[in-house]
Amino acid sequence: CNGLLILNEGIQKTVLGALTFGLLDGWWRYEDEDLRIPGSPLLSPDSWQRVLEQEGFPVVLYPARSAIDLGQQIIVAESDGWIRQTDRVYLQLGRVGNAVLPTIDITDGGQNSIAHPTLFREHVIDGILKALSLSLKIPKDSIENDQPFSDYGIDSILGTAFVKQVNEALGVAMNTAIIFDHTSVERLADYVLATYGKELSAGFQQQADDTVARASRIAINAPDAAPAEPQTTSASIAIIGMSGQFPGAKDVDAFWQNLVAGKDCIAELPAHYRDNDAKQAYRWGGILEDRDCFDPLFFNISPREAESMNPHQRLILQESWKALEDAGYNPKCLAGEQACLYIGAEPTGYFHESFTGSSDATIASRLSYFLNLKGPAIVVNTGCSSSGVAIHLACESLRHAESNV
Template sequence: MLDRVRASLAQEVSRLIKVDVADLDAERALNEYGFDSISFTQLARRLNEVYELALRPPVFYEHPTLAQLAQHLVESYPTLRARFSVAAAGPGEAASAARPAAARRRRGRVRVRGAVEARGSLPERDKIAIIGMSGCFPMARDIAAFWDNLVAERDCISEIPAERWDWRAIYGDPREDGNQTNVKWGGFIEGVDEFDPLFFGISPREAELMDPQQRLLMTHVWKALEDAGYSAHSLSGSRTALFIGTANSGYGGLVTQAGGTISPVGILPSLGPNWMSYVLNLHGPSEPVETACSSSLVALHRAISALHADQCDLAVAGGVNTILTPDGHIGLSKAGMLSVTGRCQAFSKHADGFVRAEGVGMLVLKKLRGAQR
């Protein structure tokens, strides 16, 4: 079956990029054939139409080759396995299984069960419910305040606060030698150092050595689960998963400068979700995700995929980011990537870069049918 799925995928890729099937290497990454975010979107749309799936473009980054993609689809989509399993009955039926569903519907040969009524909607069995959330953002200490800011169209970008660093001390032309930046803007959350360590069974001293991102992660995962109506006791031993977008905040350098001793468990962003899974005794997947600006989106995709693949019964997906040192501002300024005006102006001729910001947001996800019970 796996070979047939791989061959069928190769046919679809061949049609899309106009490359002969014989020239496609199943072990070669698709982006080496010129795929980008736009063409991956087109491929996802095509495969969804052909195989009646619900793929999103990030799947092609997680499973970059035809071989890996075929393996993922076979393992994660029972409907696709059923479609290709008819090949065992004979070559004629196998060909019918791989034929695009849309074409077969046009010819009236099959009646698609559970066909969606609206373009882009999902079958009931694939729908995911958001049953809880928590977050903290610039000038918004919780989700309600964040919503108020959106409604009011409030600009939450500000000058770099003194408790982060003195922006005046490093202000200058980034094109010159030295660690300088001409950007003094960003989005910063309040209370980034606030944490109740004893609540999580962590000593105050150990908490001081923890990256604030890990503290925020633990706090808002807990709050999101609480918002969903779960207690820590009720989830202990459950198949609950964590998928968290995260990255290095530079806190380890600050600890070293202050004469402290770095604790890998509290500093490495890759261990943040694992620590929270340990604290809550969760037995589902526990994964950090770092794909730059798309980290939280990829984490959300991973959570939805895990629920669809029955790898967990409940999933928390989200991301956390803090800006604790000027290193990122300096490096990105030298690369010409940051906005000097402190404004993102996408698709405008006045655009001069992007603006860095802090934030943490967590969503609790569950299959819709399970959430409605």
């Protein structure tokens, strides 16, 4: 869900470069001399790393690092998905008349009261998340606010760098030991607010008030907005991700190769599938190779519950995750999104004492709950056309703006 930046940059000062490019307008107009290679506007690899991380690219790679002595380098960086602006705004949008204005919670408290308490807390959490992202060199969106720091590998060594980043971002002076008492982003934010809230609130308050004043001046002259109407679109909708398991094929690519080759993937049933005490009318079938490979803890499911689940439910969880990755999404980035989920499923005849494990009605809800999706989650059963109808309903949901993914 984040963008990639690919650079091909010179990283060494040369006489030829200075003579060739030094005559161009702007070559010597840089104002951040401390970042540059002395006597040149170029940046060293270390400077590029530092600048990109500060600007929201926590993952920086050098695919051709072994060729660094050649004076040029390929730099690949992944954005954390956040757009940075000159004036940082931590305000939710509300409406005054037909003009858009920030929502303000005016309190008539004492000297220590804050007019934007929720936004102030979000500001602190955002600073901690960015600091943790820079320290671990992972995208900020992959960090859970309530996940213990230890789960991300934070120890006494990494913790020192992390706390230093937090102190610089928020302007506080915490000791490294604090993160072992307040062990998640949420808990650390609570500590910062309780300990440094009064000091931090003054600067945040002034920044928020200035933003409100600017927004008010713009809104006064803004034309009246037309009432919102339900929107529909006829734009094309594309399927951009696929995943699946098939007899004789672990994924979609292998399945396609089997189709091209005309391969018969029906095989004799494994011995443990057969009932040796009864006459069996069937000995052959289409069998998935890794049908018993499922990681329940990855999906926050207990091993005991996983044993009672319809195997189809387990497959849907696995392959849906892979399909999102195939589409270029980090599935965790969809948390909170208005994303619709339609699944075509027919009864499989699988019976177990667990209702949630055997009922087809819960398949979509189970996946939607795990991914924390906020759109419709519906199971479709129209016989052989179930999958086609599910795709149709998903497209209609997108066209009518009921969902955005």
